Amino acid sequence: MLKNPFKKKSIADKYQTLIREINALESTVKTLTDGELRNKTNQLKQRYQDEQNLNNLIVESFALTREASYRTLGLRHFDVQLIGGLVLNGGKIAEMRTGEGKTLVATLPAYLNALTKKGVHIVTVNEYLASRDQTSMGQIYRFLGLETGLIQEKMTTPERQRNYKADITYVTNNELGFDYLRDNLALNIRDVFLRPFNYCIVDEVDSVLIDEALTPLIIANSVKTCVDKYIIASEITDYLELNVHFEIDEKNKSVLLTNQGTIQIEKILGVQDLYNPRDPWIPYVINAIRASSLFFRDVHYIVQNNRIVIVDEFTGRIMPDRRWRHGLHQAVEAKENVAIRQTTEITASITYQNFFLVYPKLSGMTGTAKTAEVEFDKIYSLPVEEIPTARPNLRQDLPDLIYKDEFSKWNAIAKECQNISLVKQPILIGTTTVEKSEMLAQLLQEYRLSHQILNAKPENVRRESEIVAQAGKKGSITIATNMAGRGTDIILGGNIQFKVRKDLYNILVTYKYQTKENKKDSLSRSLQIFPLLKKLQRTSQKFLTVLNCLINNKQFLNLSDVEVLKILNESELIRVPKISYQCSMKFLINELVNFEKKTQKLDNVIVKNLGGLYIIGTERNDSQRIDNQLRGRCGRQGDPGKSRFFLSVEDKLIRLFGDARLENVLKSQLLDDLPLESELVTKILDSAQKRVEERNYELRKNLFDYDDILNKQRNVVYYERRKVLESESARIKILAYGEQVISEITSKLRRKKVFGSQLISRIRNLLGTKFLLNFPSSDLNNLESIDFQTYLLQEFWLSYESKILELEVEYPGIIQEFERTLILIYMDREWKEHLQKMSLLRDAVGWRKYGQRNPLSEYKEDAYKLFKYRGIVTRHLVIYELLRSSIL
Amino acid sequence: MKQTDDKDSLLNRLLLSLGILLFIRMGTFLPVPGIDHGHLEFYIERHFRLRTLVSTFAGDNTVVVGLFTLNIFPYINASIIMQLLVSLLPGLSKLQKEGGAEARRSINSLTRLLTLGWSLIQSTSVAFYLKRALFEWNLVLAFEIVIWLTTGAMIVLWLSEIITEYGLGNGPSLLIYTNIVSSLPGFVKQVITESSGKVPIGSWLLSGFVLFVALYGIVLLQEGMRKVYLISSKQLNQTSLPFSGSSNLESGYYIPLRFNQAGVMPIILTTAVLVIPTFIYNLGLLRILTPLITLPVFVKSYKIIYWVSYFVLILLFSLFYSTIVVNPKDLSDELQKMAVSIPGIRPGVETTFYLKQVMKRVTLLGAIMLALLATLPNIIQAILSLSGFTNLGTTSLLILVGVILDLTREMRSIILSNIYYDMFD
Structure with missing residues (x-):
């Protein structure tokens, strides 16, 4: 809050001494033989064991890594890359421009932190990048005597375990998150993949922690679903008219059923009440309307192999494993007439936000973090540091052009392509949806411009690397969705x-x-x-x-x-x-x-002289970071490049979040084909974009605040679960449960004033045994509460012991496994139930604000009650099941 | 885990709040330079009316015009005005409803601007009031006083926002709370000195009992609510309906309609309105009526008329204000938008009607309670002839109780988010 502006040193100054020390060490390290270098690793490991302080090892380890990289890959870390490494090691986010060698930077802190022998995870956004980085960078680590691992989707349990045991593991965020969840569903310690977390470097950290923050990782099992209702509801939408029977809210992606609409649907279905709990229609109807009026083919999803596949808004890539929740996916399936898959029930879930906070030390790198600095700081406590580029950036961002409507915008884009292609400067056009990319492709066809198209359609995805490799060639025109964003390296003159x-x-x-x-x-x-x-x-x-x-x-x-x-x-x-x-x-x-x-060199020079890659943006994205990702495709490593955005007043961003008055003024003043190029309008657009970003930030912050509670509960449950899983025998746990259950039962029955024979039958019901058989009911009433409890406890111990003996005789050695599994199964079952209740509660507390209650506080209050209740039910079920269980 | 640990520690927050409150308290006694307090004291000893003015500012019997004399009151007034503006101007209310963080920010900054304006007005009036008390008064000094007091008020505002953000409790309400509490000793003293010997023990006990009842009633009023249960599309969509076995009661889906949606606002508005006749009378506009008013019958019934109108006005303002706070039409639209309905009642007009009716009943009950509580002390005073009892008005009691309830709720919320840390055995 109080920061002295004069004190803020530039990042280069801050690390000046360290960099100097590393550079000073270079000549010494150079004289060592390969074997000696490798030996150094063991020495450093030993030193860490003795000193328990990594900071003392920074200089030496960085110098070693740099030398090893030079000897294996021929790449020597620049000084700015060393700064990047230091930032990463400091648990911060390093913002580095495209082509500055993020992958190489990560080796520095990865090696250093691997010296602790506790494992380092390097997280990438897709499997290709993980395996590419592991293969290339793995050589450095191997040279220095460290093991690397790589996790891929189809790996078996032992393979995964082996790879996670490596000193440094390359893995996608998706796999890592799911393995964490799976670990916490394991019924046997042998099936656990991961070691305790130590240090993690997240590549494209803004994509993982911000863009994907709202999509939780979910492990779900399918439940039987009645598909008829989805189909009928989907058909009903044909008889509904927009703004008569329903209204849509594009901003919030929600629909509103009007009174007329309700009556219409009730008439069609012949039911009295759509909200009837015994025969509910409302969720199906709402989802069907949303599917038909807010979710479009080739924009939000594509149809592939008779399945609905979601297209991710930020990366433009398909997400085959992701499904919309709360019945929306089924509604879309019904709309597209493909097979409706079963609905699912969450058994375990976590958001990336909370998952990555499990790491004691977390860092990340990306090309675009500065605009989300506040969020990184507030939610993840990750400061962002901008790393200077090795060479000055020559990219030229031209001011936006704004057109009257979509039609003139697209025409202008095509004309611009035509003009540019005369001099054969390569062009990359970024579009926001699959649909628009194909529309533009057709338009260019009419202009007789040859072009390549890159979008989520499978036939195009297959050629992705080829298209990207040629995008920098002289005279090439490439149309792409946001897929041509992260990790896409376009080399001028072709690759x-x-x-x-x-x-x-x-x-x-x-x-x-x-x-x-x-x-x-x-x-x-x-x-x-x-x-x-x-x-x-x-x-x-x-x-x-x-x-x-x-x-x-x-x-x-x-x-x-x-x-x-x-x-x-x-x-x-x-x-x-x-x-x-x-x-x-x-x-x-x-x-x-x-x-x-x-x-190639000749081509490269020619393209450079033409002005490098020319980037055309066709619409502002919801977030400035995504636009910057597109712009960042040109001007890599000091290359020249230009970028310009073509916008229209009818664009979604301006339509939904712009100023209505501005829109009218623009519309009336703009001529058909003449664009407006003004700094002022660009500024207004920037502020509209900021507003959207802020809105989304609020959403994520809100999600985080609520999820925080669930996360704390999850940590408790997973901790308890892990202890049971790791324990030799769960006997102590069972005894503790038994005591708790008995005291809970007795105090509850006392409170309810249950006496006599009723008491006996109640206890028998609750514990599922023949307790108290030989106990006269009259005596019961005279007993003090504490004596009664002691008596029950004794009975419990006796039955428990006899049960163990019984099992031991029949199936020797099974009892420990049996007890453990029993506890784990009921823990998981009740946790699953709890998750559902919490999800409803999250929804329910929103209404409390009408009583001037803070929904979050109310959520905390009720969440705690539910959590306690979950514990009680789990214990009761375990004890009940244990005492009742008989040998099959 | 670690980063929330220290941020949410109850102790840290408590200490921060206490520290700032103490600082502001000290600032209240920090004399504004340029004012000769000797002269002031001298003047005040002669002019009792001014004494009440100055002491009410700081909350007790100081004769210091302190840096923080204006305290949080400019802000309170500004936010009351803002609240009224928001509910009355359609443009602003739309902004508040639809805009996100940005709208909230602009409303906040508007409130702050209003605070600045209000403090300027208030400090100017203080400066000119002091003209009579100070010998060396001149325009430059007046200007300086205005600057000092306004700056002080703005600093208090900033500090109070820090309390809200990083400390325990809501800054402005805590400040009002401390002001009320700091006047308590003086109030007790006043009651004792002014009625010493005259009042039997019985009335004391009785008034203590009444105070207890009033507090109890206020808590009931503040916490009491009617739950309107809901059924949501999401709930119906849950495949295994965890709540289906039990009734809706367990589901947590309900709208709490509070008895007292409006808070202390009706009392404040009523007091403001009831000042007007006296004001007009003082202006001398009603001089023609003077013979009528001075009639003995009228003087007697004047008090009764005053209290009856007090009661009625509170009732009316409560009813009016609660519709501002929760508008049944908006609520019904919101329900429809989220695909949520009240079981057995059709969405749309029927729901609006139902909500209107329920709210009317609930608010009427709350309004009667509020009006009763507000007039009660005066009635007691009249019966027991305990003067000074009204000084601790219902408004103060309502605020005290409200702040304490909010504090406990906030503390509970912090405890409930940290409670899980203790579960790792």
């Missing part, structure tokens, strides 16, 4: 690595089959097939020789096509291959790269 790999793959696969068919002298003959080889013949005979060797290599011939592709893809990441054919292939690639380099 030769990719082109080379593609060419070589075609050559190798062709020859592989030809040699397999024993056509000995294929090489010379098929020079004709590949013009490339013919050209090469003149420059590099060596290439052909190696190629010839390779295609006669037995090992190589046994590889499948996919494996060839894999080796080719990884060859760039691995510097020193081990197997002979890998060496040969690496050589071939290098040779080809060298051959192509000249043309």
Whole structure:
């Protein structure tokens, strides 16, 4: 709150001394042999064990990592990258521009924190990135004597456990979160994947912690659903008219059924009351209307293999495992006439917000964090530090152009493309939805402009890397959704690595089959097939020789096509291959790269002279960060580049959150084709965007405040559960439960004034045994409460012991497992029930504000009651089930 | 876990609140420079009326014009005005209802501006009032006094917001609370000195009993509510309906309609309105009626008329104000929007009607209680002839009880969020 403005040092100054020390150490480290370097790791590990302080090891470990990186990958960390590493190690967020080598920066703190032997997790947004980073960066760690692990979706339990045990594990946020939840549903300690959390670096941290904050991770089991109602409700929507029978609220994505609408539906269905608890229709109707009027195909979802697949708004990617909740997904399925899948019931869930707070030390990196600084600080206590770029940024952000309506906007975009393409400057056009990207593609077709299109449609997704690789080429036009955002690296003049790999793959696969068919002298003959080889013949005979060797290599011939592709893809990441054919292939690639380099360099210079990549935004996104992600595609590593947004008064952002008066003025003043280019309007748009961001922030903050309580409860339950899971025997727990149950029962019965024979039968019912059989009811009334409890306890102990003996005789050795499982199962069941109640409660407390009550306080109050109730029910069920259980 | 730990610690918050309250209290006694307090004291000894003025500002019998003399009252007045404006001006009420954080911020800053304006007015009036008391009074000094007092008021406002944000309790209400509490000793003294010897023990006991009843009634009034149970689409959608076995009672879906939606506002408004006749009378406009008013019959019945109108006005303002706080039409629309309904009652007009009726009954009950509680002390005073009893008006009692209830609720909420930390055995 009180910050002295004069005291704020620049980030470079703050870490000046450390950087100097690391640089000073470089010459010493350089003289060490590989073996000595590796030995250093053990020394540092030992030093950590002795001192328990990582800060003393920063300088040495950073210097080591830098040297190891230089020796393995040939990459030496820049000073700014060291700063990035220091920021990450300080548990903060490092904002680094695209192409500044975030992956390499992460190695510094990862190595340092792995010295604790407690494990480091590096979290990426998708599996491709995880495996790419693990393969390339893994070499550094291996060189230094550390193990790396990689988690992939299809891995088995032992594989997962092994990979999580590694010093440094690369994993996607999704897998990690679900593994955490699964760990807390495990019935056996052997099935647990994760070790206690230590340190985590989240890549694209704003995507994970902010954009996805509102979508919780959910493990659910399906329950039987009646699909008829969804279908009928979906059909009813055909007989409803907008603004007569229902109204929609685009801002909140909600619909309102008017009185007329209610009557209409009741008439169609022939029911009295839509809210009838015995035959409820209202949820189905509301969802059907929402599905038909607020959720659109190719905007919010696509239909793939007869299934509804959600398209993520922020990344533009499909989310095959995600489903809308509360019956909305089923309603959309009914609308699209695809098979309706069963509804689900949450058994475990956590939000990313709370999941990542489990880590004692958390840090993250991204290209766009500064605009969300407040949120990171308030919710996650993560300060954001901007890391300076290694080279100055040359990107030019042109002011927005605003058009009268959508039509003139899109036309203007197409015309702009036409003009730009005359000089062959590459263009990347960002659209917000699949639908719009395809609409624009058609428009460009009419203008006879060749283009590539990248969106969530499966046929386009398959070609993603190819499209991206060529997006920087001279004269290329690429239309993309937000998919061309994070992690997309567009190289000016095209990516030769990719082109080379593609060419070589075609050559190798062709020859592989030809040699397999024993056509000995294929090489010379098929020079004709590949013009490339013919050209090469003149420059590099060596290439052909190696190629010839390779295609006669037995090992190589046994590889499948996919494996060839894999080796080719990884060859760039691995510097020193081990197997002979890998060496040969690496050589071939290098040779080809060298051959192509000249043309590529020329292309690169030409494109640079044209002004680099030209980014066209077609609509402002809800968040400035997403726009910046798109802009960040150009101007990487000091390249030139330009970006401009084409907007119209009819855009969603302006329509919903802009100023109505401004809209009218703009509409009346703007001519058909003439855009408005003014700083003022841009500023107004910025403020509208800020408003949306703030609204969303409020939503997330609100979610966080409420979820905080549930999270605390979850921590308690998971802690208790883990203790049971890890314990040799749950005997103590059972005894404790028994005591609690008995005192709860007796005090409750006393309160309700139940006496005599009624008391006996009640207790028998509650505990499910033949307690008190030989106890005259008259005596009961005379007993003091405490004596009565003692008596019951004795009875309980006796029955418990006899039960154990009974089980031990029949099934020796089973009792411990039995007890443990019993507790775990009931804990999980009651937790599941509790989750449902809490979700309803969350909804219910909103109405309390009409009594001038703070909903959050009310939530806390009722949540605590529910939580206590959950504990009581769990204990009762466990004891009841234990005492009743008989051997089957 | 760690980051919420220290932020929400009850002790830290309590200490912060106490510290700031103490600081403001001290600032109240910090003399404004330029005012010769010797002269002031001298003047005040002669002019009793001014004495009451100055002491009411600071809440007790000081003769110091302190830096924080204006205290939180400019803000209170400003927020009352703001509240009325919001409910009366459609533009503002729309802003408050639909806008998110930004709207709240702009309303807040408007309130602060109003506070500034109000403190300027109030400090100017103080400055000119002091003209009579100070020998060396001149315009420059008056200007300085205005600056000092206004600055003081704004600092108090800032500090009170810090309490609300980082401390325990709501800053402004805590400040009013301390002001009321700090006047209690003086009030007791006054009652004792003014009625010493004249009053039998019995009336003392009786008045103590009445006070107890009044407090009990106020708590009941503040906490009492009627729950209107709801059934929501989401609830019906739950596949295994955890509440289906039991009645709605357990579900937590209800609207609490409080007996006293309006708080102390009706009393404040009533008092304000009832000042007007006296004011007019003082202005001399009613001089023609003077012979009539001075008639002995009229003087006797004047008090009765006053209290009856007091009672009726509170009743009316309560009813009026509660519809501002919760508008049945808005509520019904909101229910419809969220696809929630009251069991057995159709959404739309029927729901509006139902809510209107329920609210009318609830508020009427609350309004009668409030009016009774407000007039009760005066009646007691009249019967027992315990003068000074009215000084501790129902408004003060309502505020005291309200603040304490809010405090306990906030403390409970903090405890309930930290209670889970103790469950790791």
